[in-house]
Amino acid sequence: MAQTSVASQGPAASEPAKPQYTHRQILEILAGLMMAMLTSMISTSVVSTALPTIVGDLGGQDQLSWVASAPLLTMTASTPLWGKLSDIAGRKLMFQTALLIFVLASVGAGLSHNIGQLITARAFQGLGTGGLSALAQVILGDVVEPRQRGRYAGFMGAVFGVATVAGPLLGGFIVDADSLGWRWCFYVCVPLAVIAFLVIQRVLKLPKVKRDTRVDVFGAFTITGSAALLMLVLSLGGTEFAWNSRWTYLLLGGAAVLVVLAVVAERSAHDPILPPRLFRNRTFVLTSFISVCIGMAMFGVMIYMPQYLQIAKGMSPTASGLMTLPLVIGMLVSSTGSGLIVTRTGRYKLFPVVGLACVVVGMYMLSQLHTDSSEVLIGADLAILGVGMGLTLQILILAAQNAAALADLASTTSGVSFFRNLGGAMGVAAFGAILTNRVADEIASGLRAAGVGMPSGASGELGSPEQIQKLPEPVHGIIQDAFTNAMETVFLVGVPVVVVGFLAVLALKELPLRGSAGRGKPAEKPPADDAPGGGGVARPASPTELDIQALQ
Template sequence: MSHAEVIQALSGLMLGVFVTILASTIVSNALPRIIADLGGSQSVYTWVITTELLAMTATVPLWGKLADLYHKKLLIQLALGLFGTGSLIAGLAPDVGVLLASRIVQGIGAGGMGALAMIVMAAMIPPRELGRYSGLFGAVFGVATIAGPLIGGVLVDTSWLGWRWCFLIGVPFTLTAIALLQRTLHLPVVRREVTIDWLGALLIMAGVCTLLVWSSLAGHQFAWASWQSAVFVCGGVLLLAVAVWIESRAADPIVPLRIFRNRTLTLAVVASTLVGVAMFGGTVFLSQYFQISLGKSPTVAGLMSLPMVFGVLVSSTVSGQLITRFGRWKAYLVVGSIVMTGSMLLLSTIDADTGMLRLAACMALLGAGVGMLMQNLILAAQNDVPAADLGAATSTLTFFRSMGGAIGVSALGAVLAERVTSLSADRFGAAAAGGGKVPDLSTLPPEVLAVVQEIYGVATADLFLVAAPIAFLAVLAVLFIREKPLSTLTGDERRARESTTGKDPNLNASTF
């Protein structure tokens, strides 16, 4: 396929990725207004984002398995259909309960889109050429993740639209993406006579959901060291242990355990999880900081995220082009992880009086670091696994990145809520701080407003101080990844060779 043919085939994929990732962050600037309208608390603030990430994370392995068995094009359209349905329900939600349920449907569709997009790319494009296209997808992913708050802010501040359009805007985009995929994406239909390990899939989803629910509630609804925490953690670990036992004995498991013998894939999984924590956990609460601590409107808060958008866009695109040109990729992973960690440390020094120029520089650095890491980790793993495991490997990486995002939003959200409550109790007394409600700044007297803004500034800085050492672990993970030449064969070509020779002649997979 020529470059123009590939771009045409990927147009629907890029639009689908854009709209599904946009849904994860477009509500961040609108959440203070949404929570106020629906009468929610700080914990509900976190759950509106967490439920979508949780559903997306839990279903990614199943989507990846289905991609190895059924028509990828049909699966992508099905995923987008689910996402569009969830978006429509969310836009019409009368209360918090319906809103959270609709976010689950959105998350299931978004999980399919996130897993299947990279699988389709690997099937059509060899790793040696994948850098330039991965860079484009990384840019789309990053822009959608960080531009969401800007679009959400504009919608909230536009009187004839409002926060409901933060969800409804996804419906026309989704329908357009489905139509584009039908017209431009043409893939061979590969049918395999195998069964899906539904029990293993159910156990994996149940275990992951249990642990993510615990990370969301601990520190707020109950103490981290409590019997409730013990029940959640033990239950989640037990479910995952049984899932591993079932998967190890399944004829065709959802996640083949053999892929974790690959050194590159395992280290990329660790790094992807940590990038998810940084990307989602770090950026979601910046919008709240802009609006509450700095007193900005939703639109201005969205505009303030542009430096991060620019950082992701430039670093992802440029690194992808350079990888395709020179065939070297590890340096970008190392530099990206170091820059990401450094930017977290810089953001841990912000407060209610931090200047705009300093904030913009810190956010641009964070965007640049994440942009160099995100898609290039998938590229490194896809280059080092047999083609028969491309679907499982890609969905596993996407799964752990999404899980990192869900954990980041949940755990760091709990840290933020605890710090806000603690600081409020110190300044106003325990009785005044006990409600946990997100404050409505317009109703506060000036002397109280100044204290509230200071509290949210300090709490947000503490959040990044907690996130920085987590991000540093990504540096250690990528340092131990071994760089190897990029393959010049597409996924379909590699699969054909493997089926005739019994192994991938283009790869010599690194193992522990």
């Protein structure tokens, strides 16, 4: 329940002594963080294969996209708040609070009796997930100095990969198992979350630091409000209302006004959620922008690749989950390997550069898939994409943390996570709109060309692969081709997005990592981020201050 603090004034001796964690203790803390992150990430990916069955059972086919986007929306909007709240109430308390919210929301989702209850429960799941994803990185930054962080951050990145494949596999197995049912897609995450809660309670001990800090209520409202309105436009535009409509302009105008008010709020707040000085830090700006790009690609593939595999390729939910194994293996190997190399060498820029190049290649290759594409080719494409993501995700967090003043560690970490999640939510919403509109156009033109009509009642079941497989020919083939062509468009639109991210990572300046190559040696001064005009660390902390602050 301790909170972190970096004294910008006053002697370092006034700070409480930090706990000295051994390698074993760090691994125990890491295990608790990984279990918590695994459960929260699985809760997102497990629904990707089970979603058509879930909404079919609850009778909400027309609201399918909201079940997927509701947790992304709340996760994105809440991410900056968790870092600030952890500064006030303490990392441990806030992390456990996020876990508790997640567990209760998961149970609520499993108990849902209609689509409205499910969407509400999923929204609270995203709230908990936002806290877990942001605070896990902050806590890791508290207990390990940047130079040593790579060896542990690689395992955190691997959690993404494991959840990416375990979720669809688990969801497919649960849906296919007669004795379980889709409600267990939500219940299955609860035991691991409880264990993670108990592990963190036992092993994580941070010093209590009394700090004069306040909640930035106005900033919280404007930041989360602008993100929410933007997500509403991307989620509903082209479906619930036309892009060129009054609702589009009203929501975009409201988002723009809230962004302006957010800037005003953060410049005047005593303790801003996203301090304006962060945006004078070149590394923070670049890593945040790159995170938006990588988030769009990552979440877009996670949500929509199972649709291609199940609808265009006719795979079962379990088989489509197995097809994502190359993705998780690529992420696991590249994430852990790059983390170990960064620890040994202290160099990190090469990895996101190569990683973004792989993501560009992977997204382009996915855009070239057809109905008759071989499983080997699909697996190779996903493997390349997985390697790229593994080389990029955790290194961006490390680079941002290393370039920030230690007082801004929580804000920096949650800020980068916020922009990554924002990119993911934007990607899911925008790609979903493209997919929906393109599928409808392709089906309509295909039916006209074939001179046939849609079977009665079939149009409402297009979200269910099982229903599509039962459609007669040539309707079944027309719908398969429509989804294939639409998915090609979705992934092709993602290519220029990640190309922009690749160009941005080339401009990222590599700074010396704080901390020594061997534990126990004196910490180095924090690197300045291209001082003249670069917006670096305002006042480099002294080695004594860093010794006291490194594990906060």
